[in-house]
Amino acid sequence: xxxxxxxxxxxxxxxxxxxxxxxxxxxxxxxxxxxxxxxxxxxxxxxxxxxxxxxxxxxxxxxxxxxxxxxxxxxxxxxxxxxxxxxxxxxxxxxxxxxxxxxxxxxxxxxxxxxxxxxxxxxxxxxxxxxxxxxxxxxxxxxxxxxxxxxxxxxxxxxxxxxxxxxxxxxxxxxxxxxxxxxxxxxxxxxxxxxxxxxxxxxxxxxxxxxxxxxxxxxxxxxxxxxxxxxxxxxxxxxxxxxxxxxxxxxxxxxxxxxxxxxxxxxxxxxxxxxxxxxxxxxxxxxxxxxxxxxxxxxxxxxxxxxxxxxxxxxxxxxxxxxxxxxxxxxxxxxxxx
Amino acid sequence: xxxxxxxxxxxxxxxxxxxxxxxxxxxxxxxxxxxxxxxxxxxxxxxxxxxxxxxxxxxxxxxxxxxxxxxxxxxxxxxxxxxxxxxxxxxxxxxxxxxxxxxxxxxxxxxxxxxxxxxxxxxxxxxxxxxxxxxxxxxxxxxxxxxxxxxxxxxxxxxxxxxxxxxxxxxxxxxxxxxxxxxxxxxxxxxxxxxxxxxxxxxxxxxxxxxxxxxxxxxxxxxxxxxxxxxxxxxxxxxxxxxxxxxxxxxxxxxxxxx
Amino acid sequence: xxxxxxxxxxxxxxxxxxxxxxxxxxxxxxxxxxxxxxxxxxxxxxxxxxxxxxxxxxxxxxxxxxxxxxxxxxxxxxxxxxxxxxxxxxxxxxxxxxxxxxxxxxxxxxxxxxxxxxxxxxxxxxxxxxxxxxxxxxxxxxxxxxxxxxxxxxxxxxxxxxxxxxxxxxxxxxxxxxxxxxxxxxxxxxxxxxxxxxxxxxxxxxxxxxxxxxxxxxxxxxxxxxxxxxxxxxxxxxxxxxxxxxxxxxxxxxxxxxxxxxxxxxxxxxxxx
Numbered sequence: 023x024x025x026x027x028x029x030x031x032x033x034x035x036x037x038x039x040x041x042x043x044x045x046x047x048x049x050x051x052x053x054x055x056x057x058x059x060x061x062x063x064x065x066x067x068x069x070x071x072x073x074x075x076x077x078x079x080x081x082x083x084x085x086x087x088x089x090x091x092x093x094x095x096x097x098x099x100x101x102x103x104x105x106x107x108x109x110x111x112x113x114x115x116x117x118x119x120x121x122x123x124x125x126x127x128x129x130x131x132x133x134x135x136x137x138x139x140x141x142x143x144x145x146x147x148x149x150x151x152x153x154x155x156x157x158x159x160x161x162x163x164x165x166x167x168x169x170x171x172x173x174x175x176x177x178x179x180x181x182x183x184x185x186x187x188x189x190x191x192x193x194x195x196x197x198x199x200x201x202x203x204x205x206x207x208x209x210x211x212x213x214x215x216x217x218x219x220x221x222x223x224x225x226x227x228x229x230x231x232x233x234x235x236x237x238x239x240x241x242x243x244x245x246x247x248x249x250x251x252x253x254x255x256x257x258x259x260x261x262x263x264x265x266x267x268x269x270x271x272x273x274x275x276x277x278x279x280x281x282x283x284x285x286x287x288x289x290x291x292x293x294x295x296x297x298x299x300x301x302x303x304x305x306x307x308x309x310x311x312x313x314x315x316x317x318x319x320x321x322x323x324x325x326x327x328x329x330x331x332x333x334x335x336x337x338x339x340x341x342x343x344x345x346x347x348x349x350x351x352x353x354x355x356x357x358x359x360x
Numbered sequence: 361x362x363x364x365x366x367x368x369x370x371x372x373x374x375x376x377x378x379x380x381x382x383x384x385x386x387x388x389x390x391x392x393x394x395x396x397x398x399x400x401x402x403x404x405x406x407x408x409x410x411x412x413x414x415x416x417x418x419x420x421x422x423x424x425x426x427x428x429x430x431x432x433x434x435x436x437x438x439x440x441x442x443x444x445x446x447x448x449x450x451x452x453x454x455x456x457x458x459x460x461x462x463x464x465x466x467x468x469x470x471x472x473x474x475x476x477x478x479x480x481x482x483x484x485x486x487x488x489x490x491x492x493x494x495x496x497x498x499x500x501x502x503x504x505x506x507x508x509x510x511x512x513x514x515x516x517x518x519x520x521x522x523x524x525x526x527x528x529x530x531x532x533x534x535x536x537x538x539x540x541x542x543x544x545x546x547x548x549x550x551x552x553x554x555x556x557x558x559x560x561x562x563x564x565x566x567x568x569x570x571x572x573x574x575x576x577x578x579x580x581x582x583x584x585x586x587x588x589x590x591x592x593x594x595x596x597x598x599x600x601x602x603x604x605x606x607x608x609x610x611x612x613x614x615x616x617x618x619x
Numbered sequence: 620x621x622x623x624x625x626x627x628x629x630x631x632x633x634x635x636x637x638x639x640x641x642x643x644x645x646x647x648x649x650x651x652x653x654x655x656x657x658x659x660x661x662x663x664x665x666x667x668x669x670x671x672x673x674x675x676x677x678x679x680x681x682x683x684x685x686x687x688x689x690x691x692x693x694x695x696x697x698x699x700x701x702x703x704x705x706x707x708x709x710x711x712x713x714x715x716x717x718x719x720x721x722x723x724x725x726x727x728x729x730x731x732x733x734x735x736x737x738x739x740x741x742x743x744x745x746x747x748x749x750x751x752x753x754x755x756x757x758x759x760x761x762x763x764x765x766x767x768x769x770x771x772x773x774x775x776x777x778x779x780x781x782x783x784x785x786x787x788x789x790x791x792x793x794x795x796x797x798x799x800x801x802x803x804x805x806x807x808x809x810x811x812x813x814x815x816x817x818x819x820x821x822x823x824x825x826x827x828x829x830x831x832x833x834x835x836x837x838x839x840x841x842x843x844x845x846x847x848x849x850x851x852x853x854x855x856x857x858x859x860x861x862x863x864x865x866x867x868x869x870x871x872x873x874x875x876x877x878x879x880x881x882x883x884x885x886x887x888x889x890x891x892x
Contacts, residue, residue, distance in 0.1 A: 074795075074799055075798075075799075076795050076798070076799070095798075096795070096798040096799055097798045097799070097800075097801045097802055097803055098801070099799075101799060102799065103795075103796070103799045105791075105792040105795070105796060106792075107790070107791040107792050108792075109790065109791060109792035109793050109795070109796035110790075110793075110796075111793060111796075111797075111811065111815075112790060112815070113814045113815055122797070122800055122810075123800035123801050126800065126801045126802050126806055126810075127801065170800070171799075171800075174800060174801070366702075367702040367705060367706070370698045370699060370702050371699060371702050371703070371714060374695060374698075374699045374718075374775075374779075375714070375717055375718070377771075377772060377775070378717075378718065378721050378772060378775060378776065379717060379720065379721060381729065381732030381733060381735075381736060381772065382721065382724065382728070382729060382732055384732055384735055384736060384742070385728065385731065385732045385735060388735050395740065396734075396735060396738075396740075397735070397740045397741070398735050398736070398741065398742050399742075438633040438634040438637055439634055441630040441631065441633065441634070442630065442631040442633070442634035442635070444630060445627040445628070445629075445630035445631035446631060448621045448627070449621045449623075449624060449626070449627025449628075449630075450621070450624065450627070451624055451627045451628050451631060452624060452628070457631055457634075457635050460635060460638050460639065460643060461634055461635065461638050463638065463642060463643065464638070464642055466874075466877050466878060466881050467642075467646060467874055467877065468833035468835075468850060468870075468873045468874070468877060469833075469835065470835055470850050470853055470854060470870075471646060471649065471650075471853075471870040471873065471874065472642065472646060474649060474853075474857060474866065474870070475645035475646040475648065475649035476641070476642075476645050478645070478648075478649065478863075479644070479645035479648050479649065480641065480645050494641050495641070497637070497641075498637065498638060498641050498642045501634060501637070501638065505634065517621075555723055558725075559724075559725035559726065559727075561725075561726065561727065561835065561836050562835045562836075562850075565835075565854075576725055576727050579727055580727060580836075580840075583727075583731065583840075591731065592731070592735065595725070595727065595728035595731050595732070596728070598724075598725055598728060599724040599725065599728045599729075602723045602724055602725065603720060603723055603724065606723045610716075
């Protein structure tokens with residue numbers, strides 16, 4: 023608790039009368055790269071905006087570096103925010119965009135120049151300082167937005183869906199960029215995303231949210247390997263999640279008798295954990311797709327569609343072929359209800 | 361973003377300033393007393409009713425309606441082809457024509473009225489009604505052209521070309537394809553023209569003569585000699601009429617899209 | 620299909636000829652009178668007009684009030700536009716509708732309301748007397764203030780509309796971005812909103828300024844012959860003094876101002892694209 027750099031305490035956020043985030047508690051350590059992950063409407067962006075001061079808190083407190091900023095207006099919190107739309111100022115050059123915050127503080131000209139130059143260099147835009155945002159590519163614009171926030175040496179840097187707008191190659195570049203930046207500057211970073219692979223790749227800790235509530239917090243491997251609830255497992259890509267009823271698995275489509283019983287209300291299998299080719303149940307192959315190192319199957323079973331990934335070396339099954347499969351107990355993940 | 365109290369304060373004050381006086385007039389007209397004051401002393405509909413009994417208003421209202429309806433129609437009749445031509449063809453002197461047609465909005469009304477009176481009505485010995493008709497048509501024409509133009513711009517040329525390929529003549533293509541699709545714009549232009557013509561003052565001021573007056577001019581002279589709530593009632597009624605027309609247009613047409 | 624220019628010209632001709640004959644020619648002749656003096660071409664009309672102190676004061680008053688109304692409407696306009704733009708969907712449409720509504724009502728009705736408010740037995744005077752600020756009702760009508768208020772009320776919606784449109788086109792998130800970078804609201808206004816909406820401001824300002832300049836009804840009703848503006852002066856010259864040269868001079872001034880303003884607007888509109 024005492025080493026928490028950013029602390030959200032019983033924070034409640036509402037739009038008018040409807041509550042978006044009830045009683046949120048979250049501690050973020052200094053220098054941490056933390057991801058707020060979840061589907062749309064889960065409250066992650068709302069929480070981020072609240073930290074920035076763009077969304078008033080209905081109740082609760084927000085503390086940054088020991089200071090209660092709950093009632094402090096957005097322009098005095100010492101936070102950086104990189105918007106999803108970048109929000110660059112179209113009438114200013116790249117340099118002036120980046121220098122904007124410093125100019126507001128009326129710093130001496132020499133200081134403005136050196137700090138802004140340094141920030142532009144960190145993101146690799148020094149050679150484009152005179153260009154207007156409209157004359158830059160999407161990737162460059164984002165880096166400019168980043169530089170603009172970094173110049174201010176914020177205590178916390180917030181990023182709204184930083185990788186969503188980028189194509190695959192840029193996404194990788196930006197990810198590496200952000201990690202490098204974080205290592206070099208040690209800034210506490212909070213980013214918001216709906217993409218679990220993004221969150222897993224970047225973050226030190228992942229906060230999975232649902233309907234304004236934290237579903238699970240933990241390092242990426244914890245969320246990936248041991249999701250606690252059915253929702254978490256589903257979000258993290260488990261794809262085969264079924265309710266347990268006695269010695270049967272059940273879904274909306276039907277039931278599958280198995281030879282074991284489980285303590286948990288749900289069991290989940292990653293596609294790679296499904297046994298295909300031999301087993302006690304029969305299925306029909308709905309589709310098969312080549313995915314490089316493995317093949318992705320969708321099976322029609324009594325219990326509905328089941329996703330199975332099989333190593334590339336194994337024999338191929340074709341569409342409409344009947345196969346045997348199992349959902350083995352050894353590879354099952356027990357899951358709680360959400 | 362949720363609105364906070366400064367927003368409501370600023371908007372409240374602004375709207376009070378803009379609409380308040382008008383509301384005051386409505387209530388001043390409801391006064392049961394005999395003098396024009398607010399708050400009114402008691403409520404009564406008698407002044408609103410009185411308005412309907414004044415003879416000259418019948419005539420001036422009829423005239424204003426006539427001008428508004430037929431003047432706008434005339435403006436549309438020559439305006440729609442002009443808008444079509446300006447939009448689809450590359451006419452020599454298009455810019456000049458556009459400026460010329462838009463001119464009546466730019467030139468202050470008084471000048472127009474005066475000029476028409478001295479150099480059209482008097483020398484050509486035209487009747488006042490005819491002069492008013494011609495003047496109102498000219499005043500509405502720019503609106504007609506502008507609104508219909510904007511509708512036409514949103515209508516792709518491909519449609520007419522497709523119609524012709526399917527066998528239509530140019531005229532048929534126009535009536536079967538273009539007109540139905542700019543119907544909303546035409547209607548919007550009509551309503552805009554109607555309101556403009558009906559509320560018009562400066563031009564009509566000069567052109568009106570004894571016995572032949574538009575409603576606003578009649579109102580003005582009535583205001584000069586009368587100082588009782590019936591004036592307020594009259595203003596309120598006319599305003600209601602215009603608002604009602606525009607409001608219905610918005611409800612049924614989404615009028616604001618075209619303006 | 621549209622290469623036949625003659626055809627196009629033919630379609631546009633009725634409207635063009637109509638406007639020419641009915642409108643442009645009479646107005647042109649009228650304006651030419653400003654350049655005639657006692658039967659021959661000269662600028663004497665202008666000289667004589669401007670040498671009269673009454674005319675001078677009316678001229679400057681008109682400019683002054685026009686500028687004042689434009690300036691005030693800009694300030695109120697920005698405040699109102701900012702509020703409107705921050706409202707959610709339904710409320711925004713409704714409030715905006717209420718702002719635009721007065722434009723549909725006859726200027727006569729809108730101006731007349733001020734008589735009820737500012738008259739001797741009007742609300743303002745009643746309140747003043749009731750509060751004990753004065754023993755007798757003070758003269759509020761037929762003053763520059765009355766004309767100013769009337770004109771402001773008439774043209775403010777135009778400015779608001781213009782500014783709302785400009786502000787809706789601000790890039791997303793630009794204002795929160797400036798806030799997070801440390802800007803207070805004044806800085807947000809001067810460094811972000813103003814530069815990015817200046818076209819809307821000029822458009823609205825021009826509309827309001829020209830409107831105020833060429834207004835007739837409001838100065839006539841609220842100013843009478845005590846507070847003359849250019850258009851009411853024109854009316855007087857024609858109906859009272861039969862001085863058509865002066866009338867024409869005034870007309871020329873008004874048209875020049877109006878046309879220049881319009882050219883400016885067009886320049887902005889095309890530059891934007």
